[in-house]
Amino acid sequence: MAFDKLELNEIEVWDGNHAAAQALRQAQVDVVSAYPITPSTAVVEGYAKFKADNLVEGEVVMVESEHAAMSGCIGAAAAGGRVATATASQGLALMAETLYQASGMRLPIVLNLVNRALAAPLNVNCDHSDMYMVRDSGWIQFDAFNAQEAYDLNLIAFKVGEDHDVRLPVVVNQDGFLTSHTAQGLHPLSDDDAYNFVGEYKPMNDMLDFEHPVSHGIQTEEDWHFEHKARQHADTMNIVPAKIDEAFAEFERISGRKYNHIEKYDMDDAEVCVVCMGTSVETAREVAKEMREKGIKAGVIGIRVFRPFPFADISEALKDLKAVAVLDRSAPGGAAGALFNEIAGSLINTDTKVLLSGYIYGLGGRDLTKKHLVDLYTELQANADAGKLLTQQQQFIGVRGPKLAFL
Amino acid sequence: MLEIRWHSRAGQGAVTGAKGLADVISTTGKHVQAFAFYGSAKRGAAMTAYNRVDDKPVLNHEKYMEPDYVFVIDPALVYTSDVTVNGKDNTKYIITTHLPKDELIKAQPKLEGKEVYTVDCITIANETIGRPIPNTPMLGAFMKISEMYDIEFFKESMKRILKKLPQKIVDANMIAIQRAYDEVK
Numbered sequence: 001m002a003f004d005k006l007e008l009n010e011i012e013v014w015d016g017n018h019a020a021a022q023a024l025r026q027a028q029v030d031v032v033s034a035y036p037i038t039p040s041t042a043v044v045e046g047y048a049k050f051k052a053d054n055l056v057e058g059e060v061v062m063v064e065s066e067h068a069a070m071s072g073c074i075g076a077a078a079a080g081g082r083v084a085t086a087t088a089s090q091g092l093a094l095m096a097e098t099l100y101q102a103s104g105m106r107l108p109i110v111l112n113l114v115n116r117a118l119a120a121p122l123n124v125n126c127d128h129s130d131m132y133m134v135r136d137s138g139w140i141q142f143d144a145f146n147a148q149e150a151y152d153l154n155l156i157a158f159k160v161g162e163d164h165d166v167r168l169p170v171v172v173n174q175d176g177f178l179t180s181h182t183a184q185g186l187h188p189l190s191d192d193d194a195y196n197f198v199g200e201y202k203p204m205n206d207m208l209d210f211e212h213p214v215s216h217g218i219q220t221e222e223d224w225h226f227e228h229k230a231r232q233h234a235d236t237m238n239i240v241p242a243k244i245d246e247a248f249a250e251f252e253r254i255s256g257r258k259y260n261h262i263e264k265y266d267m268d269d270a271e272v273c274v275v276c277m278g279t280s281v282e283t284a285r286e287v288a289k290e291m292r293e294k295g296i297k298a299g300v301i302g303i304r305v306f307r308p309f310p311f312a313d314i315s316e317a318l319k320d321l322k323a324v325a326v327l328d329r330s331a332p333g334g335a336a337g338a339l340f341n342e343i344a345g346s347l348i349n350t351d352t353k354v355l356l357s358g359y360i361y362g363l364g365g366r367d368l369t370k371k372h373l374v375d376l377y378t379e380l381q382a383n384a385d386a387g388k389l390l391t392q393q394q395q396f397i398g399v400r401g402p403k404l405a406f407l
Numbered sequence: 408m409l410e411i412r413w414h415s416r417a418g419q420g421a422v423t424g425a426k427g428l429a430d431v432i433s434t435t436g437k438h439v440q441a442f443a444f445y446g447s448a449k450r451g452a453a454m455t456a457y458n459r460v461d462d463k464p465v466l467n468h469e470k471y472m473e474p475d476y477v478f479v480i481d482p483a484l485v486y487t488s489d490v491t492v493n494g495k496d497n498t499k500y501i502i503t504t505h506l507p508k509d510e511l512i513k514a515q516p517k518l519e520g521k522e523v524y525t526v527d528c529i530t531i532a533n534e535t536i537g538r539p540i541p542n543t544p545m546l547g548a549f550m551k552i553s554e555m556y557d558i559e560f561f562k563e564s565m566k567r568i569l570k571k572l573p574q575k576i577v578d579a580n581m582i583a584i585q586r587a588y589d590e591v592k
């Protein structure tokens with residue numbers, strides 16, 4: 001069946017959801033099985049409109065829940081199709097069981113996760129508690145800091161996940177509303193360039209290959225379960241990072257845009273640094289630049305690849321610094337922030353003297369202002385000058401009421 | 408950096424207006440950002456939308472803004488919302504109202520001493536488009552006050568952005584933009 005191509009302008013003003021939908025169109029996804037939830041709905045709505053306008057050949061399957069949405073994706077991927085969907089927050093929570101099925105069955109599905117707080121209290125705005133909830137589910141996780149990156153990382157996600165040495169599902173995270181509903185100018189690829197980058201889908205062990213019948217979703221119990229899990233994890237740690245590097249390098253060749261497992265900003269001579277994810281990375285870059293004018297050697301690290309976690313890159317980038325703040329946009333519920341823990345884990349068993357402090361911020365969409373970040377860098381510099389933490393290890397940014405601090 | 412805050416009710420087209428303006432400005436080589444606070448996300452509820460414009464990429468994602476322009480596209484919001492919040496000394500206010508400017512300022516003393524412009528976007532939209540959608544007329548008024556672009560260039564750009572609408576509606580929007588451009592004071 002023939003479909004029409006779109007002529008795109010050199011610069012298009014798109015929000016993150018539309019950017020993701022355009023990437024799904026250009027990748028010529030076979031099946032989008034989805035259930036709507038704010039703020040991710042426009043991704044699948046956009047794809048469905050492309051389908052109605054004869055701009056894609058794929059199928060849109062509207063189901064009765066997010067659990068069914070991912071189940072539909074799993075079925076279609078096992079059958080041998082290129083598959084994608086989108087969700088957020090409670091939708092992801094309801095999907096959680098099936099996410100482990102998808103990764104365990106080595107099915108390269110792309111999930112646009114438009115980050116939103118988890119109830120209760122009910123809240124449609126951005127934080128990263130949904131991203132964190134499935135961080136151990138065996139999916140590769142990319143994080144976009146703006147709409148351009150949400151577009152780019154969708155194309156890269158197909159390329160990486162579908163590689164026969166990888167065969168893993170991929171989450172592409174973007175901040176709910178702050179990216180998903182924020183229009184900015186971006187540079188899309190042409191339809192041909194985008195499709196040629198992603199490439200024709202080559203299924204492996206697909207159920208519709210009747211010449212080579214296979215079983216999916218098998219039971220193993222204690223005789224094989226551990227080997228499956230351990231070897232898959234070993235591949236994720238040992239093979240996947242280099243495959244991501246290959247895809248990033250090829251994407252740079254065609255687009256000029258260079259991605260890295262961690263995105264370093266002004267880190268060459270930095271003494272203090274903020275580590276964070278999502279749109280906060282860009283706001284922090286702007287503030288870091290302003291702090292340099294005040295004589296503070298400020299840098300920023302944004303986590304681009306949250307899974308597999310870039311332990312070595314983090315260790316190398318942070319070990320010689322004086323003071324580092326790790327920002328977690330999720331309530332840890334009785335621990336340190338998850339990103340704080342990962343960063344601390346990256347630095348352990350090195351001879352680093354870096355002072356590490358954790359900050360919880362932005363829950364339920366609470367604004368992270370430039371003023372907050374100026375105060376944060378100032379606090380880091382004071383820690384660096386004193387040679388010790390002058391505060392407790394875990395604090396909160398932008399919360400009203402009496403000051404809370406722990407550890 | 409040019410920063411604009413829209414005061415609107417959900418359903419009056421502030422988001423579409425903010426994104427449309429961003430689209431037009433983007434074609435002239437500037438970097439843009441357009442976003443909104445949806446609040447309770449109910450039709451008719453007060454909401455705000457935002458534009459940022461700069462010569463370099465817009466990295467700032469904070470919601471906090473000290474706007475250069477405030478657009479008020481629903482006449483009641485000057486009473487029920489504080490449209491002057493986080494205003495600067497030189498912030499310009501373009502307000503939809505049927506009142507003369509001095510009566511408006513008397514009715515809302517917070518506008519005293521501010522640079523206030525008035526235009527009746529609701530009446531203009533009703534008489535041209537046939538529905539009280541005041542977003543495109545507000546942009547016509549903004550073109551007059553800011554002198555950002557020649558009005559003919561702006562209307563041609565908006566025709567492209569509105570091209571999916573029926574021709575009759577596009578034409579009515581062009582008349583609405585021109586009327587607001589001519590009538591704002």
